[in-house]
Amino acid sequence: MNDLMKKYITVCEDANGVLQSISFANNENFNFAYDIVDELARTKPEKRAMLYVDKDKNERSFTFRDLKIFSDKTANYFSFLGIKKGDRVMLVLKRHYQFWFAILALHKLGAVVIPATHQLKEEDFNFRFDTGDINAVFCTHEDDVTEEADRSIAGGKRDVIKIMTGPAKAGWHGFDSEMEGSGEEFQRRDTRGDDPMAMFFTSGTTGYPKIVTHSFKYPLGHYVTARYWQNVDPEGLHFTLSDTGWAKSLWGKIYGQWMCEAAVFIYDMEKFVPHDFLSLFAGFGITTFCAPPTAYRILVKRNLEKYRLSELKHATTAGEALNPKVWQQFHDKTGLKIMEGFGQTETTLTVCNLVGTEPRPGSMGKPSPAYDVDIVDEKGNTVNTGETGEIVIRTDKNVPCGLFTGYYGNEGKTGDCWHDGIYHTGDTAFRDEDGYFWYVGRTDDLIKSCGYRVGPFEVESVLMELPYVLECAATGLPDKTRGQIVKASIVLVEGIKGDRALEKEIIEYCRQHMAHFKCPRKVEFLDEMPKTISGKIRRTELRGDK
Numbered sequence: 117m118n119d120l121m122k123k124y125i126t127v128c129e130d131a132n133g134v135l136q137s138i139s140f141a142n143n144e145n146f147n148f149a150y151d152i153v154d155e156l157a158r159t160k161p162e163k164r165a166m167l168y169v170d171k172d173k174n175e176r177s178f179t180f181r182d183l184k185i186f187s188d189k190t191a192n193y194f195s196f197l198g199i200k201k202g203d204r205v206m207l208v209l210k211r212h213y214q215f216w217f218a219i220l221a222l223h224k225l226g227a228v229v230i231p232a233t234h235q236l237k238e239e240d241f242n243f244r245f246d247t248g249d250i251n252a253v254f255c256t257h258e259d260d261v262t263e264e265a266d267r268s269i270a271g272g273k274r275d276v277i278k279i280m281t282g283p284a285k286a287g288w289h290g291f292d293s294e295m296e297g298s299g300e301e302f303q304r305r306d307t308r309g310d311d312p313m314a315m316f317f318t319s320g321t322t323g324y325p326k327i328v329t330h331s332f333k334y335p336l337g338h339y340v341t342a343r344y345w346q347n348v349d350p351e352g353l354h355f356t357l358s359d360t361g362w363a364k365s366l367w368g369k370i371y372g373q374w375m376c377e378a379a380v381f382i383y384d385m386e387k388f389v390p391h392d393f394l395s396l397f398a399g400f401g402i403t404t405f406c407a408p409p410t411a412y413r414i415l416v417k418r419n420l421e422k423y424r425l426s427e428l429k430h431a432t433t434a435g436e437a438l439n440p441k442v443w444q445q446f447h448d449k450t451g452l453k454i455m456e457g458f459g460q461t462e463t464t465l466t467v468c469n470l471v472g473t474e475p476r477p478g479s480m481g482k483p484s485p486a487y488d489v490d491i492v493d494e495k496g497n498t499v500n501t502g503e504t505g506e507i508v509i510r511t512d513k514n515v516p517c518g519l520f521t522g523y524y525g526n527e528g529k530t531g532d533c534w535h536d537g538i539y540h541t542g543d544t545a546f547r548d549e550d551g552y553f554w555y556v557g558r559t560d561d562l563i564k565s566c567g568y569r570v571g572p573f574e575v576e577s578v579l580m581e582l583p584y585v586l587e588c589a590a591t592g593l594p595d596k597t598r599g600q601i602v603k604a605s606i607v608l609v610e611g612i613k614g615d616r617a618l619e620k621e622i623i624e625y626c627r628q629h630m631a632h633f634k635c636p637r638k639v640e641f642l643d644e645m646p647k648t649i650s651g652k653i654r655r656t657e658l659r660g661d662k
Contacts, residue, residue: 118350118376118377119363120301121339122370122381123144124141124336125141126138126139126141127337127392132472133471134397134470134471134472134473135340135463135471135485137485138485138486140333140336143309143592144243144310144404145308145309146309146335147223147224147492148223148371149220149221149223149224150223150304151445152374153180153183153187153220153374154184157179159350160180161179161182162182163178163179164180165182165183165380166213166216166380166381166382167353167381168213168382169381169383169400170384171386174417176213178213178548180374183216183217185300187216187217187302188221188224189299190217190298190462191220191221191224191225191302191303192302193291193295196298197277198290199222199277200225201226201307202227202511203227203251204227204251204252204315205218205227205251205285205358206230206231206244206248206251206252207219207229207230207232207235207248207254207570208234208254209255209256210256210259210282210359210384211359211360211382211383211384211396212256214281215360215609217295218254219370221302223307223332224311225233225289228312228313228314229313229363230248230314230315230317231314231360231363231366232244232361233359233361233650234255234256234259234359234361235259236264236649238267238268241267241269242267242272243274243325245274245523246272247274247588248317248327250274251277252276252279253265253277253279253539253555254279255279255280255283256280256289257280257282257283260490262278266287274617275440279291283628288493291491307332308382309331309332310331310332310333311332312329312331313330313332314328314329314366315328315524319581319648321647326523327524328363329521330520333373333517333518334371334554335370335375336517336519337464337465337518338366339372339376340464340519341368341371341465341493342371342372342373342375342376342378343372343375344608345432345455345469345470346373346406346430347404347432347455348372348376349394349403349404349429352403352404353378353380353401354378354381354404354407355383355402355404355405356405356406358379362650364434367434367464368406373429378383378404381396386412390414390415391418391419394418394423394425397424397548398427400428402427403427403428403649404428404432405432406431406433408433408436408639409433409435409436409437409438409439409442409585410435412438412446413548413580413586413587415443416442416446416449420449420450421658425450428450428452431450431452431454431455432456432457433457434456434457435652437478437577437637438456439478439576440577441577441580444477444579448501453475453642454470455470456469456480458481458507458553459580460541460543461520462508462539462541463487463520463541464484464486464511464518465481465518466483466486466487466489466584467480467482467489467545468480468481468482469482470482474653476552479541479552479554480545480553480555483553486511486518487519488510488511488518489507489511490507490509490548491506491553492506492508493506494506496536496538498534499546501546501547501549502548502549504546504547505544505545505546505554506543507541507543507544507545508539508540510537511538511539512536512537542558542559543557543558544557544571554570555652556571556574557572558655563591563600564592565592565599565601568633568634570602570633571594572589572655574630574634574637575590575634576590578625578629579604579606579622579631579636581625581629582620582625583609584612585607585609586607587606587607587626587645588604589605589645590603590605591603591659601636602638603658605640605658606622606641606642607641608641609647618641619641621634622639623635623636645658646658
């Protein structure tokens with residue numbers, strides 16, 4: 117651990133460097149922008165913090181001193197526009213470098229940052245403006261985002277400060293030109309560790325998004341994420357594949373990485389193109405990498421051997437469960453063992469394969485020492501080894517650093533999942549005899565067939581073994597005799613046609629590789645999966661839920 121972090125965190129490792137325990141102190145007034153970024157700007161001003169590459173492959177490197185100067189200028193500029201402590205500011209900035217100037221500036225002001233995806237439409241803005249009580253919005257000039265925001269603001273007669281990148285439009289402030297005239301020094305403002313710092317809109321896979329609120333202590337919880345899971349190198353370059361509209365970007369593009377003094381790699385790409393993407397690793401010397409399973413599923417279909425990945429030393433994944441077959445294929449092609457992790461927008465890294473431990477393909481890993489994690493039945497009792505139950509976090513003795521403070525404006529939803537000293541994740545798993553967790557599915561997604569409970573992930577993992585399956589999802593269909601039957605929705609790789617013969621082949625393969633009650637009895641072929649704007653499969657739509 118570097119000297120800077122010793123002021124805030126105490127860790128205990130075993131002889132092999134595996135994290136055993138962690139505690140947090142001296143965080144009552146912690147503010148990441150001042151206490152980490154500005155401090156590194158003072159002690160290591162020339163150290164690279166971020167390498168930004170635009171869609172045309174033009175590079176721009178930022179040191180910690182650069183980030184202090186630009187965030188101070190941005191804070192002064194925002195203050196001039198009227199943004200103040202406690203204001204809620206939505207950032208809709210794709211992967212533009214201005215996002216990092218803005219988020220640090222909002223931290224310095226004590227304002228609440230709300231990352232949002234550039235895929236929002238007028239109706240999405242309506243919901244966010246109304247439920248989040250938004251005071252200001254900072255948008256990219258690309259993809260008609262400002263037009264969608266304008267229609268929402270005008271339609272609702274909302275009083276919102278409007279800022280944009282690029283040339284300014286009527287009614288909008290032009291950040292790129294106007295910020296430059298601001299002062300380079302910003303006097304520290306008073307913020308408290310328990311003050312609200314960030315709000316995230318959840319994916320909304322089963323209904324309207326909830327608004328997750330985190331305090332200024334939240335970044336500290338990501339020290340484990342970067343140091344003990346992503347294994348970032350202070351002299352290396354870390355790449356997390358996420359745009360800035362989601363909590364995952366803060367897992368891998370700012371907090372933990374900079375607390376470990378590691379530089380982050382930002383590629384402002386238009387879309388995910390495998391060849392273009394894979395060329396980045398050799399071209400820029402990326403040393404650690406984190407991506408959702410969807411990306412790995414696509415990458416293993418490529419001839420990875422022809423790309424130079426020799427500088428890549430560590431790979432991680434989160435966002436959904438990783439199928440064992442994909443894990444094995446990536447390992448066979450690269451020699452790297454993907455270290456899976458589990459967490460939610462409401463948490464930091466909760467269950468994981470830590471650096472120094474041996475991953476088991478398909479397993480989430482073991483609970484992070486930062487959390488008191490258990491698996492319980494419907495009555496709240498700890499389940500036996502091998503028995504499926506809900507993953508929960510016990511908070512009766514201690515509320516972990518990194519757990520959310522509640523759902524903004526919705527005490528009822530907060531109380532539904534967090535009560536009696538336990539936070540209920542809504543995700544199910546079982547624990548093996550060595551303490552490894554194995555994901556089963558969301559509580560709402562479990563399929564009940566012939567008296568058995570079937571987890572979608574175990575069906576999907578078998579389906580992913582078939583070379584022509586690109587994506588899949590298992591859901592339950594009502595059945596008079598069995599209660600429910602398993603339906604497999606499948607997206608095939610390019611060039612493969614889905615027909616009755618292939619459906620029979622898939623069902624027969626499943627019968628040979630899983631218990632009969634888990635086997636799909638219906639297969640549907642789709643051109644693409646229905647997904648939320650965050651990229652998560654909408655199982656409710658596949659089930660036909662109203």
